[in-house]
Amino acid sequence: MTISIEQAWELAKQRFAAVGVDAEAALRQMDRLPISMHCWQGDDVAGFEQAQGELTGGIQATGNYPGKARNATELRADLDQALALIPGPKRLNLHAIYLESDTPVERNRIEPRHFSNWVEWAKNHQMGLDFNPTCFSHPLSADGFTLTHHDEKIRRFWIEHCQASRRISAYFGEQLGTPSVMNIWIPDGMKDTPVDRLGPRRRLLEALDEVIAEKLNPAHHIDAVESKLFGIGAESYTAGSNEFYLGYATSRQTALCLDAGHFHPTEVISDKISSAMLYVPRLLLHVSRPVRWDSDHVVLLDDETQAIASEIIRHDLFDRVHIGLDFFDASINRIAAWVIGTRNMKKALLRALLEPTDKLRQLELDGDYTARLALLEEQKSLPWQAVWEMYCLRNDVPADAGWLKTVRAYEQQILSQR
């Protein structure tokens, strides 16, 4: 006998109701939690500038799976495929190098019009856009410094690039009716032990203050800053460290971006959310999967992804935490990578929404840690998957691994011809 998605859902609803959880309410909450998908998974962070150079800045996309997007039209078509296989609200996160122009445009001269096709596309999808200045893969970042550069002319170029990026971000927000989160990440650092750790950080502080000086409508644009521990070729010193940006975001009240791959190997960002939230107005998450280093593997439904989701749900941080993804795997089908990682993030959110948190909280307050552990473990095997499948059904996307067939067909018809 085959049990239908509807039948399994009815049974699951009763199982969750028995532990005090309203599964229907959980599905309603899912619609309040968009995931910002990163465009750069589709082309290995190459972008569409006229003079394309190599990927620099201490980050790497490894693998050469065929079929990567070569222009914005192809990237949008690939995104369309991925989006159609992921349930619920999504956003798209763009980098400045994904501009469209017939003639070369210097990065400090980029304008909203270079992104108008993206805005039209987002309108058609009823999606918000997020943005990032691109402070890497450029001749003026070749020596490893951008906003911290000791050469005032080069520093000015990157300040202007970030200022121009903010105006594009505000244009996204104004056009789409939802604020664009603009994240600043710079690769600046040193391979070997520096003598002067303070100078670059002081210059970064001043440069960022200039970048964010222009007042923009917070309904259109949100500033975020992203720290990092080290990059390839910048192993000994990173100017934009965790302490630097926690201080910056706290003192300037910008959003703080926590990337899962940007800390020491045993540190987890799930444990940083509750601390940072006490000091900064908003968080941006770059959910990623570091394997031994900041390797940007596809997000799994693993303990840390679950812990991140649980933190957001348990503390009702829906409106203060922006969930973005940051992985780029070039060794597998790139559309499948988006689908797997984004569905996993959403599954983690749903599982968190199906947790009997009030009961667990009470047990903790009562000091009954035995029951807390017992319940936490038992609820892992409640039938959340039946709720997930109903969510997929209602959103008209494949409930199970059936989505892979669609990706394979697209690979055969489209990707293999590139």
Ligand SMILES: C[C@H](O)[C@H](O)[C@@H](O)C(=O)CO
């Ligand atoms: C391409 C992204 O902006 C980049 O991955 C950045 O967010 C980062 O995490 C660098 O390690």
Ligand SMILES: [Mn+2]
């Ligand atoms: Mn990141």
